[in-house]
Each structure stands twice: as structure tokens, then as C-alpha cells.
Amino acid sequence: MTDASPLVSIRKLTLDAMTERGPAHILRGIDLEIGRGRILGVVGESGSGKSTLASALLRLLPSNVSRLDGEIRFDGTDLLALPANEMQAWRGVRIAMIFQDPMTALNPLFTVGTHMVDVLRRRFPELSRREALARSEAMLVKVGIADPHLRLKAYPHQLSGGMRQRVMIAMALSVEPDLLLADEPTTALDATVEAQIVALFDRLRQDFSGSIVFISHHLGLVAELCDDLCVMYGGAIVETGPVAEVLRAPRHPYTRALLDCEIEDGDEGRLATIPGEVPNPLSELTQCIFASRCAHTADICLERHPSLAAVGQGRQAACIRSAEVLP
Numbered sequence: 001m002t003d004a005s006p007l008v009s010i011r012k013l014t015l016d017a018m019t020e021r022g023p024a025h026i027l028r029g030i031d032l033e034i035g036r037g038r039i040l041g042v043v044g045e046s047g048s049g050k051s052t053l054a055s056a057l058l059r060l061l062p063s064n065v066s067r068l069d070g071e072i073r074f075d076g077t078d079l080l081a082l083p084a085n086e087m088q089a090w091r092g093v094r095i096a097m098i099f100q101d102p103m104t105a106l107n108p109l110f111t112v113g114t115h116m117v118d119v120l121r122r123r124f125p126e127l128s129r130r131e132a133l134a135r136s137e138a139m140l141v142k143v144g145i146a147d148p149h150l151r152l153k154a155y156p157h158q159l160s161g162g163m164r165q166r167v168m169i170a171m172a173l174s175v176e177p178d179l180l181l182a183d184e185p186t187t188a189l190d191a192t193v194e195a196q197i198v199a200l201f202d203r204l205r206q207d208f209s210g211s212i213v214f215i216s217h218h219l220g221l222v223a224e225l226c227d228d229l230c231v232m233y234g235g236a237i238v239e240t241g242p243v244a245e246v247l248r249a250p251r252h253p254y255t256r257a258l259l260d261c262e263i264e265d266g267d268e269g270r271l272a273t274i275p276g277e278v279p280n281p282l283s284e285l286t287q288c289i290f291a292s293r294c295a296h297t298a299d300i301c302l303e304r305h306p307s308l309a310a311v312g313q314g315r316q317a318a319c320i321r322s323a324e325v326l327p
């Protein structure tokens with residue numbers, strides 16, 4: 001029987017970081033589930049808290065965190081309550097991560113082979129070096145790298161940006177993680193290479209049984225690759241649901257505005273800027289977080305920020321007027 005419970009269940013995740021001007025509210029009570037074997041796309045304007053959410057899942061938090069509340073249940077275990085050494089053992093093993101710039105994760109002094117063998121033997125200590133090398137080579141083939149034997153001997157700077165990202169993907173998947181976090185993994189690449197990497201993700205997902213969180217500015221890309229979508233705004237989630245349905249008929253005015261701008265801009269599905277300012281992270285939530293930019297703001301929206309509420313099968317939106325303005 002397949003397990004229908006979510007792999008990750010985040011409840012009321014709240015994160016403040018202290019700044020000279022007071023606490024910045026970076027995550028404002030996040031409720032989110034990541035389904036088993038699903039790809040969850042996380043979109044939102046710059047500063048909406050996407051990367052902080054990914055860091056919280058790895059419990060790699062900035063040093064100036066002044067408040068951290070809520071729960072991140074991973075297969076039943078609350079990651080926020082896990083002793084530091086156990087969390088360390090999970091990182092890069094049960095939860096792997098791919099960054100926008102692969103050089104942040106690759107040591108320039110070590111070859112690709114050294115990186116890959118180290119990661120593999122940490123995960124599978126029973127592997128000999130020779131076995132780990134063979135497995136690494138096979139993994140490089142899977143991610144479309146030609147001459148893998150030679151590439152294992154290369155240093156990171158000897159590879160192109162696209163190839164380095166393929167190496168990162170190979171490393172991340174070689175440990176067979178339950179969850180792969182990909183934070184804008186194609187943003188630093190040119191459009192052609194970006195398309196190749198997205199096609200690679202799409203192909204690899206057939207073999208990969210874990211879940212993926214794919215953070216992106218690119219709605220078109222998320223639509224192509226992901227099963228589910230989570231739209232973030234000002235440190236809060238404003239809408240979640242199956243990606244095709246959310247994009248076909250959004251139930252939150254912010255998602256609607258993003259889609260409308262995108263159509264106007266015709267910019268290949270990149271997140272367009274909608275008029276008005278993003279919320280100030282220093283301000284307290286005393287009204288709907290989107291009220292100042294929303295075309296449908298009414299008095300009731302100024303009373304409080306609404307929680308996510310069901311708006312259909314598997315769908316949620318944080319808009320008190322959703323049924324009225326986006327039926």
C-alpha cells in the first residue's frame with residue numbers, strides 16, 4: 001500500500017531575524033505540505049522568503065534569528081527539535097540541496113571525483129572507493145555528461161556552468177535523498193542551458209522516487225516541471241494547490257496579478273513585477289498582507305490577515321474574498 005501521508009508537513013513556521021531597525025518577519029506562519037514523490041514549485045517575488053524556507057528545511061539558519069516557532073515534520077520527525085548532530089547527519093543525505101551557483105557547494109581544490117566519492121561514502125559507508133567511483137561515473141552518464149571518466153578528474157573551474165550544475169544534480173541524486181531542495185538551479189545559466197537542465201530534471205524524475213522542492217522566479221518553468229505550486233508573498237503563503245489548476249484558475253488575487261502581468265509582459269513566463277511595493281518585513285501583520293496592492297481590497301481585508309483556507313480539492317488560498325472575486 002502506498003503511503004498517502006505527506007513527506008513533510010510544516011505548521012505555523014515563523015522566523016524573525018534581528019536587524020538594526022528591529023525584527024524582520026521573514027516567515028510569517030507557514031503551513032505547507034510536501035507530498036511523497038511530488039515536485040513542489042515555490043514561486044514569489046524577490047524577498048518573499050523562498051530561500052529562507054529552504055534553509056529552514058535544512059535548519060541552516062542565519063545567525064541573527066531572534067524567533068523560530070512552529071514545526072517541520074519530516075516523515076514524522078520534527079526537524080526543529082532534532083539534536084544538532086542528528087540534523088547534521090540528515091543534511092546532504094536525507095535532504096539534499098542544489099543551489100543557484102554550484103560553486104558555492106564545490107570546493108575549487110577538489111576534483112569532481114573527490115566530491116562525488118566523499119558524498120557517496122558518507123551516505124553508503126560500505127562502498128569501497130573503487131565502487132563509489134564507478135557509481136559516480138554512472139551517475140554522470142545519467143545526467144548527460146560525456147566522457148565521465150575524464151570529468152571525474154576535472155576541477156570545478158574546468159567545467160562550464162551548465163556542466164557544474166549537472167555535477168551538482170548527479171551528486172544530490174546519488175545519495176538517494178528523500179527530499180531534494182533546488183533553489184533557482186537554472187537562474188545563473190543562459191536560456192539554452194536552462195532548458196536543457198529543466199529537461200534533465202523532467203527525465204530524472206522518472207527514476208527518482210523522492211520529493212523535490214523547486215524554487216523559481218519562472219512561472220512557465222514551474223508549470224512545465226512541477227506537480228504542485230506554492231505562491232509566497234511577504235513571508236506568507238497566499239495560495240497552494242496542483243500547479244495546473246492554480247494556474248488555470250487562481251483563487252488568490254496575487255496569483256491572478258502575477259499571471260496577468262506575465263501575459264502583458266509576454267516575457268516567457270518570468271515573474272513580472274506587479275505595481276506597488278512588496279511588504280516591509282519589519283511591519284507587523286495587522287491586515288491582509290496583499291491589501292495595499294490588491295484590486296479587490298474591502299474593509300474586511302483591513303481587519304486581519306486571513307489564514308489559508310480550502311478553496312477546492314487539494315487547494316488553499318489566503319483570501320477572505322476569494323469566492324466572491326475569483327469564483
Ligand SMILES: Nc1ncnc2c1ncn2[C@@H]1O[C@H](COP(=O)(O)OP(=O)(O)OP(=O)(O)O)[C@@H](O)[C@H]1O
Nearest residue numbers: 017019024026045046047048049050051052062281
Ligand atoms: N539574516 C537575515 N537578516 C535580516 N533579513 C533577512 C535575513 N535573511 C533574509 N532576510 C530578508 O528576508 C526576506 C526574504 O529573503 P529570502 O532570501 O528568503 O527571499 P527570496 O524569496 O528567496 O528572495 P530571492 O528570490 O531574491 O532569492 C528578504 O527581505 C531578505 O532581505
